[in-house]
Every structure is written in structure tokens, then in C-alpha cells.
Amino acid sequence: MGILLITLLLFYVLMPMGILYTCRRWSFLDKLGPVIIAYIIGIILGNVGILPSMGNYLHEQMVNRPDLGLPEVKEMLETGTVTESEVLAFRIYKLKDILISISILLAIPLMLFSTNIRQWKEMAGKAVVSLFLGLFSIIAVVTAGYFIFRGSGLHELWKISGLLVGVYTGGTPNLAALKLILDVDSDTYILVHTYDLLVGIAYLSFVLSLGPVWFRRILPPFPSKLIPVAVTPTDKTTSFFSVLEKNSLLPLLKAVGISVLIVALGVGLGELVPKNVQMAVIVLGITSLGILASFIRSINKIENTFETGMYLILIFSMVVASMADIRNLTSISFALLGYIALAVFGSLLIHLLLSRLFKIDADTALITSVALVCSPPFVPLAAASMKNRQILISGISIGIIGYAVGNYLGFLLANVLQQF
Structure with missing residues (x-):
């Protein structure tokens, strides 16, 4: 039993390295993306009967009893209510639950350390308005x-709304964090992510x-005389494997140690509040402390903290996917698919109309949408399609801000909608 748990733990922790190597x-495979591959591996692991x-x-x-512990399950075993195999399954579930919490909580500050908050104020005025x-x-x-899909039968729609705001203002890390904050079940999470x-x-x-052609027909042209502000992109092209080099590893271990300390402080804050809001306080507290830590130059300059955070996101993705029941994914939920399509293309249309009203140029409006809906890694791709290098800085900055505020916005909107 112990050997299986250790083997499974090592698989979850080390497999992302294999995923990154194959990409x-x-x-x-690189075009498919490490996160998608992690989900596929997780779904296979959790559904083939191993x-x-x-x-x-x-x-x-x-x-019925979310706080059910191993001692109670062992008592069920002694009375013959459950089998040895089911006890092992329970222990595996608890291992996955711990890995989910640890991976995402440690990833949040690591991904925020390289954020340069001070440069946000240097964004062009139109970019701020567009944001x-x-x-x-x-x-x-x-x-x-x-309100449109409230009567469509979607379970806990207010939580799904929170997830959508988080992922379309930030990205997958925000989606993962909000899964914990809002206590979204794994099947719903996987469905949302799949669609x-x-x-x-x-x-x-x-x-x-x-996109660029249509936006440029409707909105003013980009002011080419604008001089971009220098910025250090957080989404480096440096391979994750460079962290294993001695010069990178030691500073990175320091960053991981600081991240552990921040998580400990966040958990401590959570102990001071009622249990029903505990996870929200922990995650938002860790997010806030991660942003504050980014102001410390020695922490902000540590390389590969973002990449290390993304490695933890791969662990999270694989574990969550292995907890999903594939039988729940075989039938398409047209209501959920429609809601997500509305969120993406509806927000694009509204943003386009508002940009025309506020005289935002075409390139700034489009790069803002890409940075929020798709996150910073896609900004260079969009900038290249627009043949506009100058827009890269604003796009990356907007995407970083989205990462930082996504958890707050998703949590707040979900709780507001729950009241209706």
C-alpha cells in the first residue's frame, strides 16, 4: 500500500519533467502544449482501471462528510462496511487532494515574483483604458x-461564472486557484477547461x-510614433531545464523557500476565519503576499520563478484530470459550451464597441483581448500577426495585471451571483 502511494507521488511530481522534455x-507536441498533455495523461491514469x-x-x-478522515474509514474496514481496496482508494484520493492544494498554492507566489508592478504605471494611457x-x-x-443559462440545468452555475471570469481575465493558474477557492468539483472543472x-x-x-483586419476597419489605427517602455517579459523562452544549472538552482531554491513561507502565512490567516471562507482567505492572502514580494528587488530578479510555477501547474493539471470521471465527459453540455462561447466572443464584441466609443486604436484593443482571454504567452503570437512589435509591451503588462486580479474578480463575482 505504501509503495503504491510513493510510486504514485513520484509519478505526479516527475512526469511533468517528461512532458516538458517531449515538448x-x-x-x-509543443504546439499541443504541456498543459493539454498533462490533462490527457491524468484522464488516462484515472480512467483505465489501474x-x-x-x-x-x-x-x-x-x-456527505467532506471532513471524513482515515481513522473513520479504518473503522468502516473493521466493521466490514468497506474493503481494503476501497481504503487504498481513499488514501490515494487524499494524496491527490494534498497535491492539488500544495501545487497551486506554491505556484501562485512563484508566478507573481517576476511581476514588475512599478511598470504598470508606465503603460500608455490608451492601454490602461483598454484594460x-x-x-x-x-x-x-x-x-x-x-442569467441567460440559469435555467439550463448547469450545476452550481455561479461557480462556473467565477471560473470564467478568472480564466478570461488571467489564465489557467487563476482557473486552478478558483477551483480551490470556490470548491468546484473535478468533473465540472475538467468540463469547463475542455470547452x-x-x-x-x-x-x-x-x-x-x-481579427486584425476587422478591428482596423472599425477602430482608429495604432499611433506608430509611440515609443514603447522597456520591460522584462515574464513568459521567457528559456527552457525549464535551465533551472537545474547551479547558477539558477540556488536562487530558485530561495524563491521556493519564500513561497513556502508565504503559503504558511496564508494558511495561518485562514485559521483565523470561519471554515466556509477559509480557502478563499488563504488563496487571496497568498496572492496578495506574492504581489507584495514582487516589490523586493532581490526576489523580483530571480530567474525562472514563473517557469517553476508553471511546472507546479502541470502537476496540478495532471492530478485534477486523474480525479475526473470520463463518463461525465462523453455527452456534450451545449449549455456550458454556449456559455463559454458567449463569454469569449461576447466580451470581444462588447470590447470592440466600447473601444470605438472611447477611441482606442485597433491594435491596442485586440492585444488587450488576447492578453486577457488567452494570457501573456499568446501576446507575442498576436503581436506578430498584427506585425506590430510596439504593442508587445502593453499586451504583456495587461496580461500580468490579469494574472494578479483574476482570483479577486472571479471570487467576488461568483459570490455576488450566488445571491440571485
């Missing part, structure tokens, strides 16, 4: 979608092809 080795199942009785007990218009568009459309990927492909296909 580096084969370009078609791992034991908990059975209906134990599963019902866990649903606020983009945030408003996403929140407005997601809110409208909540997000499908809609995201259609969205990217548009903004990289017809």
Missing part, C-alpha cells in the same frame, strides 16, 4: 450569461487571421 523534443475505486458507499460518505474596458466586457458578459480549449482554438483562429 522540447517534438514540435507537434487505480482502485472507492465504491458507492464510501463515495457517498465522502460527499478596464476589457475587464468590464468580460464581467458584463459573464454576468449576463449567468475553454475548444472555444479558445476558434477564438485564436479568428484573432490571428481576420
